[in-house]
Amino acid sequence: MTRPRLFDEATVLGDAMNAFRRAGFAGISIKDLSDATGLTSGSIYNAFGDKEGLYRAAFGHYIDAVIRHRIETYIGEASDLDGLEQLFLSLLLPAPESGDLGCLLTNAAVEFGAQPSVASEGLAEGFAVLEAAIRQVVERQIGGGQVDLHVVRLLLLYQGILVLIRAGRDVSACPAVIRSEFEQLRKLLP
């Protein structure tokens, strides 16, 4: 019945995702997205409904392929502070979170803000996934009444790093900031 796509959905979503990361939603046209994905505009509309549908699909793909993947890579099941620290340090590796792409979660948060928008669902899910991963490690490793404080502190650090990378600022001091942040947390280990 349902015949398979003639295009590879993961590849197309990856291309669209990176295009949106580079230019945002308002800053890119269907023609640009057509060039980026190799699909004609007709195929895009057939497959995703409209530009918003493609954005939603690309955002979902980003949460799975980038955020969840990163969390599984660095935290996985044996979650400890070292893994979380490595996750933060990995943000500073040249690719693929480099400045000319940017984090779609951060970019969407800034582009759309808190008002209801095409990004609302993705933002809610993305922040929930990220915060849950951080909280899981902090709660298990440190616990206590200050868990919320540590989680927010790390979330602030995470978003701050992505903004500075995106802006092309000098981030050579960031690894030292991350290390000192986690050193501080390790002092609280039971």
Added chain:
Amino acid sequence: MTRPRLFDEATVLGDAMNAFRRAGFAGISIKDLSDATGLTSGSIYNAFGDKEGLYRAAFGHYIDAVIRHRIETYIGEASDLDGLEQLFLSLLLPAPESGDLGCLLTNAAVEFGAQPSVASEGLAEGFAVLEAAIRQVVERQIGGGQVDLHVVRLLLLYQGILVLIRAGRDVSACPAVIRSEFEQLRKLLP
């Protein structure tokens, strides 16, 4: 010779600035800007050349009227850690840096990234002003070989706060994070 503007330039730039803060550059049209400022599109083009000219002027206005003003208010001449801490805490006050506006510096950094753009000059100046203000206090009060580290740490915190506010996330734990950050710095006071 040069006759005065019939409109109040500061008011118009303030309105345009807030419109850009809400919607970004790509996300707003000349018609929207015309509605926001009360100027017709003809007057906008006459006064500012084009949409990019108005954006540049609004960005410059933001740097002066918001960033420099905030720095002068909280740091001024008698710069100490308490003043800098108050500056950070002031970001969390409901108005005027509230989420539905956002910080034009952060928003522009995320929208345009590091590539040359209409925002490049404003971004360079805005980050320079902000970083210099932080560095001045840290250097004078604490000094030592870790100044860069402290400056970047505070810059990360600053940008992280603005992203979370913009995203409408729960920032109720942020004041405690700021206080603990500055408590840590005060331990380094000579």
Added chain:
DNA sequence: CTCATTCTAGAATGATCATTTTACATTGGG
């Protein structure tokens, strides 16, 4: 007062936008 100058207003223009339509290609079931 008057005129050259500068500003403003609003309609006009061509480009680009998202989207739809139309025609065609590809596919697997009968």
Added chain:
DNA sequence: CCCAATGTAAAATGATCATTCTAGAATGAG
């Protein structure tokens, strides 16, 4: 092998975009 279903392609459409044009209003110098 053929056909109904679905995917793709590319041109067409109307809306909206940034920008310009044209006409008229406000201003200060002489």
